[in-house]
Amino acid sequence: MDFHRPPAIVRSFERLFSLSAEEREHLDRITCAGEEIEPRRKLIVEGKPCRSLHLLTSGWLVESKQLRDGTRQILNLRLPGDVVGIECLAYKNALHSTAALTPCTVTTLSFEQFQEIQRDFPRLAAALFLMTLLEGAILHEWEVNLGRRAAFPRVAHFLLELDRRLHLRGLGIGAAVPFPLTQQEIADCVGLTTPYVNRILQQMRAKGMIELENRLLTIREPALLAKAAGFKPDYIDHWGEGWFGQVLNEPQPD
Amino acid sequence: MDFHRPPAIVRSFERLFSLSAEEREHLDRITCAGEEIEPRRKLIVEGKPCRSLHLLTSGWLVESKQLRDGTRQILNLRLPGDVVGIECLAYKNALHSTAALTPCTVTTLSFEQFQEIQRDFPRLAAALFLMTLLEGAILHEWEVNLGRRAAFPRVAHFLLELDRRLHLRGLGIGAAVPFPLTQQEIADCVGLTTPYVNRILQQMRAKGMIELENRLLTIREPALLAKAAGFKPDYIDHWGEGWFGQVLNEPQPD
């Protein structure tokens, strides 16, 4: 383990701008009290009141909606460094569930703490806003994936996006990335059934495009797979390079 | 025409809190110079630089992504009162196109003007943030729709959502709502093909659940249709009732 590596949340902000000493300190203060959560435990429950935000320090979460017929759709995956549950600011009751997929460590942020940030740390507040814009861009890609791609490119796009998001956070393991999802869960992400996802994955393996075993995913043929999926990672790579991101990097009137 | 009715943008904010005189005035100042846009014209072009926001005063816009094989997915519809192109703050180049579906009147907001709002009108800024959270909730519903519903309930859900969004803005015409979409465009919203959307719509008409003609939609059997679609409008109706919305309504330290 690299003990000099700052926590995931800090790195998440550092991608946008260099934190000042005060900002860094405040983040540390918030993050220091992390709660451990075991898999399957729900952080936020669909339909129930939700009165706080969360910072995900390690582990993966799934956000999902349940349908009456028993099926569910996974809306997005939350990775280390993500801010979780911002929607709660706008609604009394949660619109979807958020549950631990792996063991997680999470820190809770009361609305009052959120307001403190808004008041005292405008750059952090702005970063939170930017993060929800990235979130939106990812959701848009998921819509395209679910609405307009056949099964193979759909799964391919899903894997490529995840691979990229993980590598960008420095969570890669060489060319591989951790991949704790079951095929059932992949199916719930891409709107297919488990058996069919299984068949698609086998096609990919047979063509030598991916390796997926032991909860480790390796994209063997990124170019081929990206071509098949129509994957263009701009929405992940170039996030924060717009006007608002630049403003954050202007010299501080401190 | 009701000349006492404030413009759509103002009503959009008023849903969250009562505008102060200054806030109202600032909005009016921004909105007074509206630009007329004819159908099919693009406000924002996928892949091209985007350097401003827009306020939609009247008419409908579509946000869509183009795929290489010629198909496209419509990501969301923008209705009168919506803020358009917030994503542009986070990216140098647009990730999707935004085009006029009907004749529209739009006012452009430079990033500098946006920053002014952020600095001088914190409640307006907060409202913008809340609006992107509502947007997120709608996108989540679309994901579920695209990923996990069969064609009939999918189209039903789409129609119900639109009906509700329009009525909530006071854009209904009795029990009906304006409905300028072609079946091709409906198909691009719900991830189906035009012929199949046609068949679904005819089923709905045959069952007496909807009327759709002359660009006017009437939901004849809301309960039946909602049941078939699994439609629960909380995400539209109860938006802004959370903690953040309440803070906006606290007495102003003016």
Added chain:
DNA sequence: CGGACCATTGAAAGCCGTCAAAACAAGTGG
């Protein structure tokens, strides 16, 4: 060894897409 969970496989059915072609509507110019 037993149990739970997950991956894998097969066969059959069906939903939805594909591809035309036709019917219809609306506007345009002669």
Added chain:
DNA sequence: CCACTTGTTTTGACGGCTTTCAATGGTCCG
């Protein structure tokens, strides 16, 4: 007023992608 064009809705037949429903096998762990 009619011929013509363009865009939208409608219809049909066919094929195939994906689901459904089990059943089998594998793996991990108590």
